[in-house]
Amino acid sequence: xxxxxxxxxxxxxxxxxxxxxxxxxxxxxxxxxxxxxxxxxxxxxxxxxxxxxxxxxxxxxxxxxxxxxxxxxxxxxxxxxxxxxxxxxxxxxxxxxxxxxxxxxxxxxxxxxxxxxxxxxxxxxxxxxxxxxxxxxxxxxxxxxxxxxxxxxxxxxxxxxxxxxxxxxxxxxxxxxxxxxxxxxxxxxxxxxxxxxxxxxxxxxxxxxxxxxxxxxxxxxxxxxxxxxxxxxxxxxxxxxxxxxxxxxxxxxxxxxxxxxxxxxxxxxxxxxxxxxxxxxxxxxxxxxxxxxxxxxxxxxxxxxxxxxxxxxxxxxxxxxxxxxxxx
Amino acid sequence: xxxxxxxxxxxxxxxxxxxxxxxxxxxxxxxxxxxxxxxxxxxxxxxxxxxxxxxxxxxxxxxxxxxxxxxxxxxxxxxxxxxxxxxxxxxxxxxxxxxxxxxxxxxxxxxxxxxxxxxxxxxxxxxxxxxxxxxxxxxxxxxxxxxxxxxxxxxxxxxxxxxxxxxxxxxxxxxxxxxxxxxxxxxxxxxxxxxxxxxxxxxxxxxxxxxxxxxxxxxxxxxxxxxxxxxxxxxxxxxxxxxxxxxxxxxxxxxxxxxxxxxxxxxxxxxxxxxxxxxxxxxxxxxxxxxxxxxxxxxxxxxxxxxxxxxxxxxxxxxxxxxxxxxxxxxxxxxxxxxxxxxxxxxxxxxxxxxxxxxxxxxxxxxxxxxxxxxxxxxxxxxxxxxxxxxxxxxxxxxxxxxxxxx
Numbered sequence: 001x002x003x004x005x006x007x008x009x010x011x012x013x014x015x016x017x018x019x020x021x022x023x024x025x026x027x028x029x030x031x032x033x034x035x036x037x038x039x040x041x042x043x044x045x046x047x048x049x050x051x052x053x054x055x056x057x058x059x060x061x062x063x064x065x066x067x068x069x070x071x072x073x074x075x076x077x078x079x080x081x082x083x084x085x086x087x088x089x090x091x092x093x094x095x096x097x098x099x100x101x102x103x104x105x106x107x108x109x110x111x112x113x114x115x116x117x118x119x120x121x122x123x124x125x126x127x128x129x130x131x132x133x134x135x136x137x138x139x140x141x142x143x144x145x146x147x148x149x150x151x152x153x154x155x156x157x158x159x160x161x162x163x164x165x166x167x168x169x170x171x172x173x174x175x176x177x178x179x180x181x182x183x184x185x186x187x188x189x190x191x192x193x194x195x196x197x198x199x200x201x202x203x204x205x206x207x208x209x210x211x212x213x214x215x216x217x218x219x220x221x222x223x224x225x226x227x228x229x230x231x232x233x234x235x236x237x238x239x240x241x242x243x244x245x246x247x248x249x250x251x252x253x254x255x256x257x258x259x260x261x262x263x264x265x266x267x268x269x270x271x272x273x274x275x276x277x278x279x280x281x282x283x284x285x286x287x288x289x290x291x292x293x294x295x296x297x298x299x300x301x302x303x304x305x306x307x308x309x310x311x312x313x314x315x316x317x318x319x320x321x322x323x324x325x326x327x328x
Numbered sequence: 329x330x331x332x333x334x335x336x337x338x339x340x341x342x343x344x345x346x347x348x349x350x351x352x353x354x355x356x357x358x359x360x361x362x363x364x365x366x367x368x369x370x371x372x373x374x375x376x377x378x379x380x381x382x383x384x385x386x387x388x389x390x391x392x393x394x395x396x397x398x399x400x401x402x403x404x405x406x407x408x409x410x411x412x413x414x415x416x417x418x419x420x421x422x423x424x425x426x427x428x429x430x431x432x433x434x435x436x437x438x439x440x441x442x443x444x445x446x447x448x449x450x451x452x453x454x455x456x457x458x459x460x461x462x463x464x465x466x467x468x469x470x471x472x473x474x475x476x477x478x479x480x481x482x483x484x485x486x487x488x489x490x491x492x493x494x495x496x497x498x499x500x501x502x503x504x505x506x507x508x509x510x511x512x513x514x515x516x517x518x519x520x521x522x523x524x525x526x527x528x529x530x531x532x533x534x535x536x537x538x539x540x541x542x543x544x545x546x547x548x549x550x551x552x553x554x555x556x557x558x559x560x561x562x563x564x565x566x567x568x569x570x571x572x573x574x575x576x577x578x579x580x581x582x583x584x585x586x587x588x589x590x591x592x593x594x595x596x597x598x599x600x601x602x603x604x605x606x607x608x609x610x611x612x613x614x615x616x617x618x619x620x621x622x623x624x625x626x627x628x629x630x631x632x633x634x635x636x637x638x639x640x641x642x643x644x645x646x647x648x649x650x651x652x653x654x655x656x657x658x659x660x661x662x663x664x665x666x667x668x669x670x671x672x673x674x675x676x677x678x679x680x681x682x683x684x685x686x687x688x689x690x691x692x693x694x695x696x697x698x699x700x701x702x703x704x705x706x707x708x709x710x711x712x713x714x715x716x717x718x719x720x721x722x723x724x725x726x727x728x729x730x731x732x733x734x735x
Binding site for chain 1: 410413414417418620623626627652655656675676677681682683719720721
C-alpha cells in the first residue's frame with residue numbers, strides 16, 4: 001500500500017514537473033531595461049525577468065536551445081546566456097553595436113550586423129573568435145543565412161541594399177537595391193525566396209535567391225492610417241509557408257499575407273510600434289514585440305485574432321521561442 | 329576662380345582610394361571638357377558643388393552665442409560620404425567641390441562662376457537674395473539647385489523656378505508646426521515679441537500667418553527695441569516688457585538669438601516661451617534620436633566633432649536626395665533627376681519617422697518638424713489631428729494653391 005502511494009506521489013510529481021516543462025517559453029529582449037522577459041506560453045504570463053548587458057536587441061537560441069545569444073548593443077558584445085541557469089556564461093567578440101544576427105544552419109557561425117561600423121562580423125561560436133569582417137553598406141541591420149548555409153544576406157538601412165555574402169569565402173558576391181530603409185530579411189524555408197521589409201519604402205520585396213533579383217513586391221494599405229505611417233519591419237513565415245506576418249511599426253498592425261497571391265488577407269491590431277515577430281514552434285501562435293506600449297501581443301494564428309497582451313519591460317525589441325520538447 | 333575638390337572616402341581601404349584617385353584624375357580632365365557623365369557604361373561620376381555665402385555675424389547681447397562656422401558644410405560632407413558608401417556597390421562615385429565666400433565678398437560674381445562651372449548639382453547655403461539670383465540666372469537652366477540655407481517664404485511662394493529645390497523648411501513650415509502644437513494644447517492667446525532685424529520681421533509674419541491658419545489669437549504684439557543689457561537686468565526689464573492682456577504663451581521672433589533667451593522665466597505671467605527660443609520648431613537638432621536618428625547623429629559627430637544643426641541636416645538631405653535619385657535612376661542626367669525628385673516615386677529616408685518627398689509645385693522637401701528645447705524633443709509636427717487630403721505633411725507650409733507656382 002505504502003509502495004503504491006509512493007508510486008502515485010512519484011508519478012504525480014513527474015507529471016507536475018513535465019507539466020511545468022511542457023510550456024513553450026518565449027524570450028523577449030527589453031531594449032531600455034537591459035533585461036530579458038521570459039513568458040510561459042501556457043499561462044501567458046511573465047515567469048522570469050533576467051538582467052543582461054546594455055541595450056539588448058537581437059536574440060536567438062543555439063541549435064540545441066541550451067544557449068541564448070544576445071546582442072547587447074551598447075556593451076558592444078554578443079552575450080551568451082546559459083538558458084537553464086539564466087546566467088551569462090560568456091561573450092562573443094561581435095564588434096561595435098551589434099543589432100541583428102543570424103546563425104548558420106549547423107550552428108557553427110554567427111553573422112552579426114555592426115550598425116555603426118558598416119561591417120558584418122562572422123564569429124565562430126565554438127572558438128568564440130572572429131573569422132571575418134565584411135565591408136557592407138551604411139547601417140547594416142537585417143541578417144539572414146540561407147537554409148543550405150551557403151549564402152548570408154545583410155540589409156543596409158541607409159544604402160538601401162541587400163548584400164549577398166558567400167559563406168565559404170566571406171566575400172560580397174552581389175548587392176541588390178531595394179526600397180528605402182531595409183530592416184529585416186528572412187529566407188523561405190525552401191531557400192528559394194528572400195523576403196525583405198523596407199521601413200520607409202513601406203513595402204516588402206521578394207527576391208529570387210538564385211538570380212538575386214527582386215521578383216515581387218507586397219504593399220500595404222490600412223483605412224484611416226496615413227500611408228507613410230505604415231512601416232514594415234519584422235517578418236515571419238508560417239512553417240508550411242502559406243502565410244507571412246509582417247509587423248507594420250507605428251501603424252500598430254500586423255499584416256497577414258497570403259504567400260501565393262501576395263495579397264494581404266487581414267490586418268491585426270496589436271500594441272504600439274510593433275517591431276519584431278516570432279511564431280511558436282507548432283505555428284499556432286504569433287508573438288509581437290510592441291516597443292512603445294512595452295508589451296507583447298499573442299495572436300492565435302488560426303483565427304488571426306489577438307488573444308492576450310502581456311506587459312514586459314521597456315521597449316521590447318526581439319522575441320524568440322524555446323519549444324517544449326527541448327526542455328530538460 | 330578657386331574650386332576646392334575633395335575626395336571623401338574615409339572608410340575605403342587604402343588601395344581603393346588610390347584607385348579612385350586615378351579615376352578622379354581621369355574625370356577631372358573630362359569635366360574640364362564640359363562632360364559630367366561617367367567614363368564606362370554603368371559607372372557614373374557625379375560632381376556636387378557646394379556653394380556657401382557666409383552670413384554676417386551680427387553682435388548679440390551674449391558674448392557666447394557663436395554658431396559653428398561650418399554649419400551646412402559638415403552636413404554636405406556626411407551626405408557625400410553616405411552617397412559614396414552606396415555608390416561603391418553600383419560603380420557610382422560622388423565628388424565634392426566647395427566654394428565658400430565671406431559675407432562681404434562679391435557674391436554675385438562668385439555665384440555666376442559656380443553656375444558656369446561643370447557641376448549640374450549645386451547645393452546652396454546662402455541668404456535668400458543669393459538663391460533668388462542664382463535660380464533666375466539663365467546659366468542655371470538644366471542644373472539642379474538646392475537651397476539649404478534660406479527659410480525665406482517668398483522663395484517657396486512666388487519664385488517658382490523649376491530647377492530649384494529646398495531642403496531647409498520654410499519659416500512658414502516652422503511657424504505652422506509651432507502653432508499646431510500651441511493650438512493642440514489650447515494655448516491660443518498669444519503674445520508676439522519680435523526683434524528689429526530683417527529675419528525677425530519675416531519670422532513674425534510667418535507666425536502671424538500660422539496663427540490665423542490654425543485659429544489662434546494674437547492678443548498682444550511688441551517689438552524688442554534692444555537698448556538694455558538683459559544679461560544684467562533681465563529680471564527687471566522682461567517682466568515689465570511682457571505685461572499686457574492675459575495670454576497663454578509668449579512667442580518670440582529673434583533669429584540671431586539676441587534677446588529672446590532672457591525672456592524665459594522672466595515673463596510677467598508664468599507662461600511658456602516658444603519660437604526662436606524656448607520651445608523651437610526646427611529642421612533638426614542634436615536632441616532628435618527617434619527613428620534611427622541616433623545613428624545619423626553619431627555618424628555626424630564622428631566627422632564634425634559637434635552636434636548636427638538644421639543647416640547641416642538640410643545640406644545632408646540635399647546631397648542624399650541627389651544620391652538617392654541617381655541610385656534609383658542609374659543616370660545623373662539632370663533633367664531626369666529633376667523629374668524624379670518631383671515625382672511620387674522619390675522617397676528619402678530622412679530619420680524623421682516618415683518618408684520625405686518634394687512638393688511638385690515649389691520643390692520644398694516635405695518633412696516633419698521637431699519641436700525641441702535644449703535637451704529633448706517635446707513633440708513632432710504634423711501634430712496628430714491636423715488632416716490633409718493628400719499627406720498630413722502638407723499641413724505645414726504652403727500648399728499648392730497658396731503659391732503662385734502653377735507647375
